[in-house]
Amino acid sequence: MRTQLVRRQVQAMKPFISDIFCELDASMDGVVDVNEFQIGMERIVEAMRLHKFGKMPPELKAIFESGQLTELFEWIDVDKSGTIDPQEFIDSLSYLALQSAPTETIQILHLLRAQAVQLEELGAYFKKYCRIDSS
Ligand SMILES: [Ca+2]
Numbered sequence: 013m014r015t016q017l018v019r020r021q022v023q024a025m026k027p028f029i030s031d032i033f034c035e036l037d038a039s040m041d042g043v044v045d046v047n048e049f050q051i052g053m054e055r056i057v058e059a060m061r062l063h064k065f066g067k068m069p070p071e072l073k074a075i076f077e078s079g080q081l082t083e084l085f086e087w088i089d090v091d092k093s094g095t096i097d098p099q100e101f102i103d104s105l106s107y108l109a110l111q112s113a114p115t116e117t118i119q120i121l122h123l124l125r126a127q128a129v130q131l132e133e134l135g136a137y138f139k140k141y142c143r144i145d146s147s
Contacts, residue, residue, distance in 0.1 A: 022106045028068045029105045043095035053082050072109045080118045087121050
């Protein structure tokens, strides 16, 4: 069964993702903020090169080595609290690792984010434009 296979894969990745989360949580308050995330990610990649995390599933390793994860902070922060909690981290990372082309998925997510920013800017522009027009 496909769902069982997926569940087994997620279970196999979980300890590694948890280890990485602890490594990112420099202040040890149980959540990772954007600074910890960006600074920590470089440390993780370096530690990975030294095989510090043991025999990590290759699909998971590839995501970290892509170096693109730092751009996904806001996507991982599902509840938009400004911090990433362990559940958000485990869910997003296992989701990405189970994609057949994870780096492509990361790129698409990044593009979507960039588009959302542009839309916000456009919205703000029209708001301003209309206000000027009506005065
Ligand atoms: Ca959060």
